[in-house]
Structure formats: C-alpha cells, structure tokens
Amino acid sequence: MKKFFTLFLFSLLTIGQAWAQDDNTFQFIDKDGNVVPDGTTITRMELVDDLFGESYISTGLYIKNTSDVSANMQVAYQIETMDNGEFQICFPVNCVRKSSIGNFTTSSGSLDADAVSDLQCEWFPVAYGSCTVKLTIEVLNAFGTKTADGPTVIVFFNNADPAGIIGTHHISAAPQQYFSADGHKMNGPQKGLNIVRLTDGKIIKHLNK
Amino acid sequence: MRKLYINKVQKWVGGFLPFYLFTFLPFFAACSHIDEADRLIYVKPAPAARCVLLEDFTGQRCLNCPTATNIVAQLQEAYGDSVFITVAIHGGPLGFKGNDKLVGLATDVGDEYFKHWNLEYLPVGFVNRHGIVDYIEWTFAVKEELTRPAPMKMEGEADIKGDKVDIRLKMQSTEGTITGKLQIWLLEDGIKAMQLMPDGTADSEYVHNHVLRTPVNGTWGEDITLQEAENKNTHHTQTLDPKWNPEQLSIVAFVYNDQGVQQVVKVKVKNKKV
Numbered sequence: 238m239k240k241f242f243t244l245f246l247f248s249l250l251t252i253g254q255a256w257a258q259d260d261n262t263f264q265f266i267d268k269d270g271n272v273v274p275d276g277t278t279i280t281r282m283e284l285v286d287d288l289f290g291e292s293y294i295s296t297g298l299y300i301k302n303t304s305d306v307s308a309n310m311q312v313a314y315q316i317e318t319m320d321n322g323e324f325q326i327c328f329p330v331n332c333v334r335k336s337s338i339g340n341f342t343t344s345s346g347s348l349d350a351d352a353v354s355d356l357q358c359e360w361f362p363v364a365y366g367s368c369t370v371k372l373t374i375e376v377l378n379a380f381g382t383k384t385a386d387g388p389t390v391i392v393f394f395n396n397a398d399p400a401g402i403i404g405t406h407h408i409s410a411a412p413q414q415y416f417s418a419d420g421h422k423m424n425g426p427q428k429g430l431n432i433v434r435l436t437d438g439k440i441i442k443h444l445n446k
Numbered sequence: 447m448r449k450l451y452i453n454k455v456q457k458w459v460g461g462f463l464p465f466y467l468f469t470f471l472p473f474f475a476a477c478s479h480i481d482e483a484d485r486l487i488y489v490k491p492a493p494a495a496r497c498v499l500l501e502d503f504t505g506q507r508c509l510n511c512p513t514a515t516n517i518v519a520q521l522q523e524a525y526g527d528s529v530f531i532t533v534a535i536h537g538g539p540l541g542f543k544g545n546d547k548l549v550g551l552a553t554d555v556g557d558e559y560f561k562h563w564n565l566e567y568l569p570v571g572f573v574n575r576h577g578i579v580d581y582i583e584w585t586f587a588v589k590e591e592l593t594r595p596a597p598m599k600m601e602g603e604a605d606i607k608g609d610k611v612d613i614r615l616k617m618q619s620t621e622g623t624i625t626g627k628l629q630i631w632l633l634e635d636g637i638k639a640m641q642l643m644p645d646g647t648a649d650s651e652y653v654h655n656h657v658l659r660t661p662v663n664g665t666w667g668e669d670i671t672l673q674e675a676e677n678k679n680t681h682h683t684q685t686l687d688p689k690w691n692p693e694q695l696s697i698v699a700f701v702y703n704d705q706g707v708q709q710v711v712k713v714k715v716k717n718k719k720v
Contacts, residue, residue: 288648289507290545290639323539327509330582333567334539344567344580355646357509 260376260385262308264301266353273298276390282395284362290437293359294394300328300356300374302348310387311345311376312356320366327357334361341349345381360394367426368394456661491620491666492673496596498525498588499700499710500532501572501579502656503565506551509642512652514569514581521588530588533633533698535559535658540568542640549639551657555665596623597670600711604697606686611715613682615660615699619672626703629667632659632684632715635694649686659690662697670701692717 265273273279282293302308316324316338325334329346348354360368375389499681502518504511521530534541544550554639563578573579573587602615613630633656661667662684672678686692692715700710 287507287642289542289548325540329511329575330510330580331567332505332508332510332540336539357646 260387262302262304262376262385263310263348263374263387264303265356265374265388265390266299266301267297268284268299272354273388275390278391280393281360282397284396287361291361293361294396296356296358296370296372296392298356298358298372298390298392299353300348301306301353302350305350307347307349309345309347309379309381311375311377311383312343313340313373313375314341314343314358315371317369317371317376319360319368320362320426321364322360322366323360324368324370325359325361329354332357342375345377358392360396362394362396365396365398367396370394371376373428447575467643489597491618494596494599494620494709495529496592496594497529497531497572497710497712498591499572499707500530500584500588501559501575501697502532503537503556503560503568503570504534505536505538505544506569506639506641508540509646510645511540511569512641513644514571514584517581517584521585525588525592529592531698532656532712533631533658534654534656538565538568538684540592549637551654553639553658553660555661556658558665564704574710575702576706595621596709598624598701598709600699600701600709602697602699602711602713604713605697605716605718606692606695607683607718609686611662611684611686611695613680613684613697613699615680615682615711617670617672617678617680617701617709619674619676622674624670624672624701624703624708626670626701626708627667628663628670628680628701629664630682630697630699632662632690633657633696633698634659634690635664635692635696636691656696659687659695660684667702672701676714 259275267273279296281294281296284294286292300310300312310329312326312328314324315324316335319338323334323336325332326343327333328343329348331344333343335341356372358372359429360370362368369391371389371391373389375383376385376387377386457603464468493566500518502512502514515534518532522532525529535556536551536553537558539558540554541556542548542550543552563572565578569581571579571581571584573584574591574592576587579587598617599610600615600617602613604611606612611632615628615630617628635655635657637654637657638651639653639654640648642649643649657715662682670678695715696712697715698710698712701708
C-alpha cells in the first residue's frame with residue numbers, strides 16, 4: 238500500500254513536471270537583443286512622459302520567437318505588489334490596464350519564426366512607490382491550448398522619491414520582505430517608513446508617501 | 447283603368463324602386479364573380495437590405511487600436527459606409543478626455559458603455575450587438591452578419607437649423623412586430639488628435655473618424671414598437687457643441703433589442719449654410 242501511494246505521488250509529480258516544463262520557443266530579450274534568462278529579476282526606474290499627461294516606467298522587454306516556424310503564445314502576468322497607479326500591457330493584440338494586484342493572462346497571439354515583438358508593458362505610477370510583476374511566456378498549440386511554460390522574468394518597477402530614500406542604495410534586486418519602522422513584518426509596503434529586504438540580501442529604508 | 451295602371455307604375459318607380467335599388471343593389475354587386483388573382487390581398491413589405499453596425503471601442507492611449515482602425519477602413523472600402531456602419535467609442539482606461547494642451551475624444555458615455563459591457567481591453571467591438579468580438583475577427587463577423595435578412599427598413603435625414611441638428615427618421619417593419627429601443631448617436635469625422643501607435647510612438651496628426659460625440663436620445667435610447675408594414679416617423683433635435691465641426695457630422699440611428707441590432711442607418715448632417 239505504501240509503495241502504491243509512493244508510486245501515485247511520483248506519477249502526480251511527473252504529470253506536474255510535464256505541465257510546468259520549460260520551453261525555449263520564446264525568449265525575453267532587451268532592446269539590444271540580449272537574452273534575459275529565465276528567473277531573472279530586473280529593476281526599472283526610468284520614468285517616461287507618455288505625452289497624455291501621465292508617466293510610465295517600461296519593462297524594456299521584447300519577446301523573440303527563437304524557432305524556425307510561427308508559434309502561438311500568451312503572457313501570464315502576476316501583479317504581486319502595486320503601491321499606486323495602473324499596470325498596462327499591450328501585447329500581443331490588445332491593450333489592457335489593471336489597477337489591482339492579481340493573476341492575469343493576455344490574449345493569445347502568434348509570432349513568426351525569428352520575429353521579435355515589443356512587450357509594450359508598463360507601470361503608470363501616480364505617486365512614489367513600487368510595483369512588482371512576474372511575467373511568464375506560455376506556449377500554445379495551434380488550438381490555443383497551453384502546452385508549456387516558457388521563461389519567467391520578474392520586473393521590479395521603482396518610482397523612487399530621491400529625497401525619500403534614507404541611505405543611498407542602488408537598487409538592483411526586487412523587494413523580498415517588508416518591515417515596519419519598529420521591525421514588524423508586513424505583507425506589503427505601507428504608507429510611511431518601510432524597511433525593505435531585497436532579493437540580493439541588502440536592506441534599505443524607503444519612505445512611501 | 448289605364449290611368450290607374452300608369453299611376454301605380456309612376457308611384458312604384460318614384461317611390462319603391464329607388465328604395466329597392468339602394469337596399470339590394472350591393473347584394474347583387476357582392477355576388478359578382480372576381481377572379482382570385484384579381485382580388486385585393488395584403489401584400490407583405492419587400493424585404494429590407496441588411497446594414498451592419500460595428501461599435502468599435504477604442505482609445506487614444508491604446509497602441510493596438512490603429513491596427514483595428516485599419517481593419518475598419520478595409521471593411522468600409524469593401525462594403526461602403528452606408529452598409530457597414532462603424533462608430534468609434536472612445537472610453538475605458540485607455541481613453542483620453544483631453545487637457546489644456548491636447549484634444550481628448552473619450553466621453554463619460556463612452557466610459558459608461560465600456561463598464562456596462564464589462565469590457566477589459568481595447569480594441570474590441572460589437573457587430574450588431576451579438577456579443578464581444580476581438581478586432582481580428584471583425585471581418586468574418588461582418589461578412590456573416592450581412593448574410594442575415596433584416597426585419598425592418600430605416601432611412602433618415604438630418605440638417606442643421608440654427609444651433610441644432612434636426613433629425614427625421616422613417617422606419618417600417620417588414621417582418622412581424624418589432625419591439626426594442628431606438629438609439630440615435632451623433633458622430634464626427636476628421637478630428638485630428640494625438641494617438642499612440644503600435645510602434646510605441648505618438649502621432650499628433652492622427653485623423654480620427656466616426657467618433658461618437660453624444661447620444662441624441664439618451665444613453666440607451668428610447669422604447670419603440672413597429673407593427674408590420676406600419677410606417678413610423680420620428681423627429682429629434684440635438685444642440686450643437688461649439689467644439690464640433692458642423693461640416694463633419696453624421697447621425698447613426700439603430701433599433702436594437704435582445705436579438706441584437708435589427709437595422710441601422712447612417713445619414714450625413716447637411717449644413718445648409720454651405
């Protein structure tokens with residue numbers, strides 16, 4: 238019975254593994270064509286005027302079809318934290334804006350062999366703060382059914398008030414944990430002073446107005 | 447004796463004969479045989495030609511919307527803008543209402559439609575209100591809709607009188623009784639306003655056409671019932687906004703119900719000053 242249970246568990250794990258297996262049909266790349274490897278966390282801070290009276294911080298990411306045939310995909314995006322504003326993605330065929338955290342998926346689309354498409358993915362902050370979004374390319378078959386997960390990238394958008402950062406720290410990693418000024422662990426950033434532990438182990442103080 | 451007889455005949459001709467003729471002649475007439483083919487029968491109105499309405503939800507901050515607009519232009523070229531009628535509804539989070547520097551085309555009513563239909567992204571649309579259709583499927587949906595017969599006819603006229611647009615519509619059901627809502631919208635063509643483009647750039651000279659400016663008879667229109675073959679005429683007016691170009695206005699009117707848009711018509715607003 239114990240053996241049967243172990244075998245059953247192993248089968249389940251194998252099925253799960255097959256579902257979550259990596260697929261290299263698509264890659265995230267930057268504007269220079271450099272591959273952004275699976276599992277990378279990138280930080281973006283450059284605020285750009287959108288000419289309509291709003292400003293945004295772009296992921297600066299593109300998606301490339303590395304195969305020699307046209308292939309279908311969609312992007313699953315998890316907005317993990319968003320202090321303010323809205324997250325927007327215009328890929329592959331529609332534009333959508335989200336004002337709350339959660340798990341979402343773009344519409345599906347296809348990319349020709351060796352083609353590159355701008356992900357057109359931005360955070361539109363309305364105040365100082367940050368936003369963390371996990372992006373995963375999902376590979377689809379001809380019927381639009383997901384067949385595999387492609388690479389995942391985490392983007393940490395930081396709209397920092399230069400006067401609000403206590404202690405200079407060049408942010409190169411995403412926030413991992415938040416603590417209040419008196420050291421209590423918090424689920425996310427709060428108004429006022431936040432102590433932030435980053436994924437690279439460094440700790441910074443951040444004033445969230 | 448002869449005189450008495452003449453008197454009786456005179457009395458009969460002058461008194462009773464007209465009475466009998468008047469009373470019984472219709473019975474004789476009714477008995478006349480009329481060939482079946484010559485009898486007056488109810489003639490059903492001729493079937494109406496189908497026109498298709500595309501409600502194109504769009505926004506100036508939507509990068510992919512110009513791509514959808516190109517599809518609209520192709521459809522208009524293929525079918526003509528009196529058969530394929532499109533209305534650009536600017537609204538939702540990617541719409542832009544303008545500021546002191548830039549012209550905005552989004553309206554509160556556009557936002558209301560966006561929310562009412564639970565739309566989540568742009569560009570997207572409705573083809574004769576048969577559910578949400580992604581723009582990559584518009585061509586197929588329009589083609590399919592044009593094959594369906596229309597149950598009613600619509601025509602209209604609109605012209606500017608003073609500071610108002612005067613709108614007259616004529617409707618006739620050609621297939622049974624139609625109950626629904628009559629919706630009238632005022633549109634404007636040729637508006638130059640900023641638009642984000644698919645490559646991420648912004649085009650400040652982008653020309654926006656068939657932009658919904660305002661509903662004429664309320665956000666959701668007014669109740670209407672059309673009996674078969676009955677002609678119904680309506681009259682509406684809309685006050686002109688100084689921001690609108692009177693040379694570029696048109697009216698789109700349609701009747702819709704739970705089965706979708708029953709018929710739609712587009713008329714150019716005539717400016718008699720020209």
